[in-house]
Amino acid sequence: MKSDIDSLMQAHALDALLITGPGKHNPAMVYMTGGGHLTRADLIKKRGDEPVLFHYSMERDEAANTGLRTKNLDDYDLMSLYKEANGDQVKMQVARYQKMFAEMGISAGRMAIYGQSDAGGSYAIFTALQQAMPELTIVGELGNTVILEAMATKDPDAIERIRHMGKVTTGVVGQVADFLSSQRAKDGVLVRRDGTPVTIGDVKSRINLWLAERGAENPEDTIFAIGRDAGVPHSAGTPGDLLRLGQTIIFDIFPCEAGGGYFYDFTRTWCLGYASDDAAALYEDVRAVYDQVMSELSSGKVFKSYQDRTCELFEARGHPTGRSKPGTQEGYVHSLGHGVGLHIHEAPFSGFTSPDTDRLAPGVVVTIEPGLYYPERGMGVRLEDTIGVRPDGQFEILAEYPYDLVLPVQTG
Amino acid sequence: MKSDIDSLMQAHALDALLITGPGKHNPAMVYMTGGGHLTRADLIKKRGDEPVLFHYSMERDEAANTGLRTKNLDDYDLMSLYKEANGDQVKMQVARYQKMFAEMGISAGRMAIYGQSDAGGSYAIFTALQQAMPELTIVGELGNTVILEAMATKDPDAIERIRHMGKVTTGVVGQVADFLSSQRAKDGVLVRRDGTPVTIGDVKSRINLWLAERGAENPEDTIFAIGRDAGVPHSAGTPGDLLRLGQTIIFDIFPCEAGGGYFYDFTRTWCLGYASDDAAALYEDVRAVYDQVMSELSSGKVFKSYQDRTCELFEARGHPTGRSKPGTQEGYVHSLGHGVGLHIHEAPFSGFTSPDTDRLAPGVVVTIEPGLYYPERGMGVRLEDTIGVRPDGQFEILAEYPYDLVLPVQTG
Numbered sequence A, B: 001m002k003s004d005i006d007s008l009m010q011a012h013a014l015d016a017l018l019i020t021g022p023g024k025h026n027p028a029m030v031y032m033t034g035g036g037h038l039t040r041a042d043l044i045k046k047r048g049d050e051p052v053l054f055h056y057s058m059e060r061d062e063a064a065n066t067g068l069r070t071k072n073l074d075d076y077d078l079m080s081l082y083k084e085a086n087g088d089q090v091k092m093q094v095a096r097y098q099k100m101f102a103e104m105g106i107s108a109g110r111m112a113i114y115g116q117s118d119a120g121g122s123y124a125i126f127t128a129l130q131q132a133m134p135e136l137t138i139v140g141e142l143g144n145t146v147i148l149e150a151m152a153t154k155d156p157d158a159i160e161r162i163r164h165m166g167k168v169t170t171g172v173v174g175q176v177a178d179f180l181s182s183q184r185a186k187d188g189v190l191v192r193r194d195g196t197p198v199t200i201g202d203v204k205s206r207i208n209l210w211l212a213e214r215g216a217e218n219p220e221d222t223i224f225a226i227g228r229d230a231g232v233p234h235s236a237g238t239p240g241d242l243l244r245l246g247q248t249i250i251f252d253i254f255p256c257e258a259g260g261g262y263f264y265d266f267t268r269t270w271c272l273g274y275a276s277d278d279a280a281a282l283y284e285d286v287r288a289v290y291d292q293v294m295s296e297l298s299s300g301k302v303f304k305s306y307q308d309r310t311c312e313l314f315e316a317r318g319h320p321t322g323r324s325k326p327g328t329q330e331g332y333v334h335s336l337g338h339g340v341g342l343h344i345h346e347a348p349f350s351g352f353t354s355p356d357t358d359r360l361a362p363g364v365v366v367t368i369e370p371g372l373y374y375p376e377r378g379m380g381v382r383l384e385d386t387i388g389v390r391p392d393g394q395f396e397i398l399a400e401y402p403y404d405l406v407l408p409v410q411t412g
Helices: A002-011 A027-033 A057-065 A078-084 A089-104 A119-132 A146-152 A156-181 A200-213 A227-231 A277-296 A304-316 B002-011 B027-033 B057-065 B078-084 B089-104 B119-132 B146-152 B156-181 B200-213 B227-231 B277-296 B304-316
Strands: A016-021 A041-046 A052-055 A069-072 A109-114 A116-118 A136-140 A184-186 A189-191 A223-226 A248-253 A266-272 A346-349 A365-368 A371-374 A379-382 A385-389 A395-397 B016-021 B041-046 B052-055 B069-072 B109-114 B116-118 B136-140 B184-186 B189-191 B223-226 B248-253 B266-272 B346-349 B365-368 B371-374 B379-382 B385-389 B395-397
Touching (some): A016 A116, A027 A116, A041 A089, A156 A266, A156 A385, A200 B200, A248 A277, A248 A379, A277 A304, A277 A371, B078 B089, B156 B266, B156 B385, B223 B227, B227 B371, B227 B379, B248 B277, B277 B371
Parallel strands (some): A016 A109, B052 B069
Antiparallel strands (some): A041 A052, B016 B041, B365 B385, B385 B395
């Protein structure tokens, strides 16, 4: 939680942190500011002190709306810095940071940097800043950073916002189900009243519209993949593809609050009209493993221990996994789940290489998403819910939705 | 243009470039790949060679759809790298890059890095990689990078995509105008048929919906700011504010193609019902300067020379500018415009600190957006169109829209 940041800074031996980049679609900045219309800003926090937001003059109202202490960068006489740097952008940015740090009393110690920005630009600025300020150690954290560790346990307000996005998501999923069910089958594909086929592109356009109606954004697109595409976990689906009856459709939807706020992540697998025996059997295996893993979740456990358990369960049902057959493209080929928050993927993680500190602690919000993939057999199945760990250690699905495999459609 | 990349690499003395990060909302990656569903990928290009896209196995179909040469990262035995690195994420990433570079025959020379990613994570990885490979110079470019210089001149396909986004944008602006004009005035504010007032939040929800209907995304929100808010250039507008008649509304809208593609940028200033004499006079000044500057644009000129000219024109009309009164928050307080492409703001730039190489060359797409701001008088005016420089050196507005200040509303 945000209130843990000072103690996390202590644990990471950090004296200060700096978050740079835009105000929106920049998780660390959104986390600290709430996400206003800031083209580019810097937030600096010394351990034990309130953060300070440095903004450009044109964005002073948006900065003030954050409720944070603010500083107007126009007060730093950027034009003089530019002239002194002879137009060298890196030198100018280094001089700007030095001026800002001096005002905040930062001259030594360890400062970590965060925020979405261009890899080359930030590498240029921060390596030059490090050279200019040898007493200050600039720290690049990777993996479980202070910010990601704080984010991993959500406060009640964040949980409610994710729950709301869950309602938005399952509401749209219901609209998609109603839309598909109200079309009819002809020659094995779904068609409209006028006989023209429904395409995956059509379905995706409606999803974006229905998300917008509910005030959500869909920056990462939707996975709506049928047949062989469903057999490759991250195939987003081919826009021109028709919806063939009886084939597995993986529908994985992960919208966020407008402006890059909290995400929700959700998957169902559907067969239109009927399921082949093969698809139904695959579905039963995923459903059984999903139910088993959900029943075994226990507060405080290392998340990746359930990855091991999921592999064991799938292997017992005769499927290859990333554990029994590293690099397999058939069977269970990904990890069980991941944290969800201001990133669609964030800590805690469940992959084999995730740290043991990634635990299902109270406040954590994660996906549970077992799946089986057989691209050569033209099918894949995944079921996913986003779940929260309550303060009492109980797990709850943040937005319930039925698990039916077959979606009936109109015939004749 | 993309075809200039090899010669730009030569001019920047670069032997290779590396683009990292997600496949969407990551301009450099979208530029080179087209923007598929890639959670995280690396694209490497040696000067004179075709780029190679390194992707994860789950995303092999999305990678293949780019039409580029691809390499599956699962072939790099990441689990062994992880074990050899004893779980140290930075060491593991460095080892992964070294393996990839070895396969591509990259061991020395100068390699520039690009792509949206976490500032700390990329700083950690690339400083460690630099230490591990002292023969290879890792270059962080800031300002006019190879990628930004290539992007600055658009090929015909990119121009058509921006023009299409212009049609989407002005289409939605027309819908907003129709919506406002069909409401009625009561006690000086705009109300619906049932007498409840229309808020800025209402208008913004409709904008997002209408953009989604047209297949666009709106990741940066919209500026729809009235009264004093209109007097602060980047105030996005207060959702609960009512639409008072006679006050200036700055409506600045900048959506992009779904998934983080090409943007369009557009502003009109409206007064509902009537304009006060003060607002009308301010508007006339902005309109006259807009027309004058547009008439003087000449292919090949340094973009910021028009910033100087715009200041001159506004000063002649009695307004303070950033030139006559540095740091002013009244009058003309920003720069004339900026390039538009896969970034909402990209080269060429027109600010006083922009380089002389930022020119209005053929293929360039820029905004022209003079404005005047008087927050204490509760008003602001800005007019903005996105224009392209044709191969013959002629300038064209990519999506025309009327300039009327007063938007009539229903009365009684």
